[in-house]
Amino acid sequence: MTLLTGVGPRPVDAKGGGAERRDRRRALPYLLLLPGAAWLFLFFVVPTIQLGATSLYDPSGSVTAGYAMTWEFSNYPDAIEYAWPQIVRSFGYAAIATVIGIVIGYPLAYAIAQKAGRWKNVLLVCVVAPMFTSFLVRTLAWKTILSDNGWLVGFLRDIGLLGDDGRLLATPAAVILGLTYNFLPFLVLPLYASLERLDYRLLEAAGDLYASPTRTFVKVTLPLSMPGLVAGTLLFFIPAVGDYINAALLGNTNTNMVGNVVNSAFLSRQEPPQGAALSFLLMAIILVIVFTYVRRSGTDEVV
Amino acid sequence: MTTPETGDLRITNVTKRFGEFTAVDDLSLTVPQGAFFALLGASGCGKTTTLRMVAGLEEPTTGEIRLGDRDITRLRPYQRPVNTVFQSYALFPHLDVFENVAFGLRRRKLRQVKEQVDKMLELVQLGGFGKRKPAELSGGQQQRVALARALINHPQVLLLDEPLGALDLKLRRQMQIELKRIQTEVGITFVHVTHDQEEAMTMADTVAVMNAGKIEQLGRPAEIYEYPATAFVANFLGQSNLLAGEAAGRSGDVVQVAAYEQRFAVPAVRSRTDRGPVFLGVRPEKLALVPAGAAVPAGHQFVAGVVTDSSYVGVSTQYLVRTGWGTELAVFAPNGGDATQLAVGSQVTAHWNPHHAFLLERAPGEGDQTTPLLDSPDTVGVGS
Numbered sequence: 001m002t003l004l005t006g007v008g009p010r011p012v013d014a015k016g017g018g019a020e021r022r023d024r025r026r027a028l029p030y031l032l033l034l035p036g037a038a039w040l041f042l043f044f045v046v047p048t049i050q051l052g053a054t055s056l057y058d059p060s061g062s063v064t065a066g067y068a069m070t071w072e073f074s075n076y077p078d079a080i081e082y083a084w085p086q087i088v089r090s091f092g093y094a095a096i097a098t099v100i101g102i103v104i105g106y107p108l109a110y111a112i113a114q115k116a117g118r119w120k121n122v123l124l125v126c127v128v129a130p131m132f133t134s135f136l137v138r139t140l141a142w143k144t145i146l147s148d149n150g151w152l153v154g155f156l157r158d159i160g161l162l163g164d165d166g167r168l169l170a171t172p173a174a175v176i177l178g179l180t181y182n183f184l185p186f187l188v189l190p191l192y193a194s195l196e197r198l199d200y201r202l203l204e205a206a207g208d209l210y211a212s213p214t215r216t217f218v219k220v221t222l223p224l225s226m227p228g229l230v231a232g233t234l235l236f237f238i239p240a241v242g243d244y245i246n247a248a249l250l251g252n253t254n255t256n257m258v259g260n261v262v263n264s265a266f267l268s269r270q271e272p273p274q275g276a277a278l279s280f281l282l283m284a285i286i287l288v289i290v291f292t293y294v295r296r297s298g299t300d301e302v303v
Numbered sequence: 304m305t306t307p308e309t310g311d312l313r314i315t316n317v318t319k320r321f322g323e324f325t326a327v328d329d330l331s332l333t334v335p336q337g338a339f340f341a342l343l344g345a346s347g348c349g350k351t352t353t354l355r356m357v358a359g360l361e362e363p364t365t366g367e368i369r370l371g372d373r374d375i376t377r378l379r380p381y382q383r384p385v386n387t388v389f390q391s392y393a394l395f396p397h398l399d400v401f402e403n404v405a406f407g408l409r410r411r412k413l414r415q416v417k418e419q420v421d422k423m424l425e426l427v428q429l430g431g432f433g434k435r436k437p438a439e440l441s442g443g444q445q446q447r448v449a450l451a452r453a454l455i456n457h458p459q460v461l462l463l464d465e466p467l468g469a470l471d472l473k474l475r476r477q478m479q480i481e482l483k484r485i486q487t488e489v490g491i492t493f494v495h496v497t498h499d500q501e502e503a504m505t506m507a508d509t510v511a512v513m514n515a516g517k518i519e520q521l522g523r524p525a526e527i528y529e530y531p532a533t534a535f536v537a538n539f540l541g542q543s544n545l546l547a548g549e550a551a552g553r554s555g556d557v558v559q560v561a562a563y564e565q566r567f568a569v570p571a572v573r574s575r576t577d578r579g580p581v582f583l584g585v586r587p588e589k590l591a592l593v594p595a596g597a598a599v600p601a602g603h604q605f606v607a608g609v610v611t612d613s614s615y616v617g618v619s620t621q622y623l624v625r626t627g628w629g630t631e632l633a634v635f636a637p638n639g640g641d642a643t644q645l646a647v648g649s650q651v652t653a654h655w656n657p658h659h660a661f662l663l664e665r666a667p668g669e670g671d672q673t674t675p676l677l678d679s680p681d682t683v684g685v686g687s
């Protein structure tokens with residue numbers, strides 16, 4: 001008798017209202033998208049078009065006299081020529097900072113996710129805590145710490161790691177340190193999220209199958225944390241490339257990054273077309289890097 | 304097999320505590336090289352913990368584990384010639400089936416990986432599944448990958464933590480035969496944890512029944528079944544009718560037992576004790592029923608009762624017989640050609656050959672223990 005239960009005709013929706021309701025249900029996701037789409041349109045698409053237009057203005061115009069749209073594509077090669085050293089420096093500094101960030105951030109995220117036990121939340125708060133104060137204040141704090149008459153420089157001079165007139169502030173090292181420090185949480189948090197999900201039983205299984213701890217890391221832990229590592233490095237690298245605060249506060253004129261050139265083009269040198277062209281260039285280069293990076297780490301097995 | 308001494312797995316006085324809790328309690332056992340050893344026991348009794356200590360994933364609090372004359376107690380897992388089929392499978396989700404199975408070979412830099420993996424996948428009937436990811440497999444298929452991944456390494460000891468639990472009956476039987484074949488062919492020592500007593504009994508040379516971190520009994524399957532050592536074993540491995548009584552000492556070859564104003568005798572060779580509180584045990588299939596008043600075969604012992612339930616299960620009929628003091632005995636009567644069905648309510652005599660009974664120690668105050676029939680949920684109501 002139990003065989004028959006559940007075999008009877010299935011209840012059918014009442015005819016008529018069904019189609020209408022289905023239409024409405026199909027429209028729902030789009031309705032939910034609307035606020036976000038409107039936001040993106042207003043604050044991303046419109047400014048981007050405006051910026052694109054600006055990058056093609058006649059550079060001989062001025063803020064007071066206005067700019068003429070002359071489809072000035074030569075703005076791009078000109079901007080590259082003008083800011084080539086800063087562009088190279090931006091990517092160089094950001095790359096070095098990212099590598100340092102991974103070296104510091106991976107073990108940190110791993111320890112918090114797999115070994116911290118009940119200290120997990122405390123440690124996570126510690127990682128995020130610097131962000132409770134403003135970016136600017138934090139970087140200014142580093143300026144004080146690294147200053148020529150600060151205790152750190154004094155100490156390093158005393159133990160001979162710095163010469164008697166050696167400095168920390170206004171050096172490339174200071175800029176890279178600032179970048180690393182400021183963007184580290186963006187690397188650690190996504191990494192933490194994927195390492196947290198890592199099943200320790202898989203690590204046990206690898207050990208059981210003759211993988212030493214190092215091999216286990218390379219063959220199991222690393223590939224399984226790859227999504228977090230990719231997301232983290234992108235969240236770290238992209239803002240680091242475009243950053244100008246660290247270079248401005250912790251560096252000197254020889255450590256300027258592309259952000260500083262864009263900044264001065266708009267705000268002091270009054271050359272908006274050049275600033276806009278540089279911004280677009282930066283965006284394009286980053287897009288290319290991101291796509292190749294995600295492609296490679298997604299399809300190729302990372303050895 | 305030719306050098307029985309060299310590869311024996313010896314666990315000596317091993318205890319594992321998690322904080323205050325003792326998961327494995329002073330366990331000692333020897334698994335001869337090439338043996339098929341089954342570990343049975345209720346959930347949470349410490350089977351997995353025992354395997355993990357052999358695999359090196361858990362360090363014993365005290366005690367020693369040896370493989371042949373090598374002390375492996377504190378060896379790292381990857382240094383042990385031991386592989387595990389994990390209860391949770393633990394397949395690598397980022398690797399396809401082929402690479403999962405090849406994992407151990409690659410770590411040891413062995414050659415002919417492809418040939419071996421393909422052969423192993425054929426063996427577990429997963430040929431052609433090499434390119435799939437574990438997430439694209441059914442539970443049973445995943446289990447077979449886990450099996451292949453461990454087996455392919457031909458370890459000295461293979462630990463199997465309920466490796467066939469997710470398979471349907473047919474596949475399970477096939478894999479059992481396959482496992483047994485591989486084990487005999489290659490001579491690997493198998494330590495097999497299972498909940499399925501039939502599986503344990505048909506496959507294993509030696510069965511150990513564990514309870515609360517200790518081994519209650521260890522021996523050949525038939526030995527344990529025919530002559531269990533404790534009430535736990537008697538009811539964990541198959542079913543038993545255990546009647547509470549008092550042993551009054553030996554007289555000749557038998558131990559005299561008084562229970563419910565009746566006297567019984569159990570052969571001394573089938574008695575774990577001869578004095579004090581005891582359980583008189585008889586397995587349901589060793590009991591036979593005759594209508595009340597009918598003759599009981601010579602030498603048989605018996606109790607009278609009323610049939611309260613009968614369920615026909617094809618090869619046999621399973622009866623519940625309520626004794627004068629209220630206990631319900633389970634009786635499995637084979638359905639031979641001349642067997643007559645006894646109606647519920649009929650007065651019967653249940654009898655048995657004393658050589659099929661056994662006598663166990665009983666904690667004072669413990670009452671009769673019988674197991675209700677699996678397929679008659681209403682027996683509780685009938686009995687009360």
Ligand SMILES: Nc1ncnc2c1ncn2[C@@H]1O[C@H](COP(=O)(O)OP(=O)(O)OP(=O)(O)O)[C@@H](O)[C@H]1O
Nearest residue numbers: 321324326344345346347348349350351352353390
């Ligand atoms: N890491 C641990 N910390 C604390 N207690 C544990 C730990 N591992 C196991 N235990 C406890 O030890 C006991 C034995 O566990 P174990 O996993 O060995 O059981 P089992 O016999 O394999 O059970 P099952 O048949 O359900 O798999 C359980 O009570 C369990 O709660």
Ligand SMILES: [Mg+2]
Nearest residue numbers: 350351390464
């Ligand atoms: Mg278990």
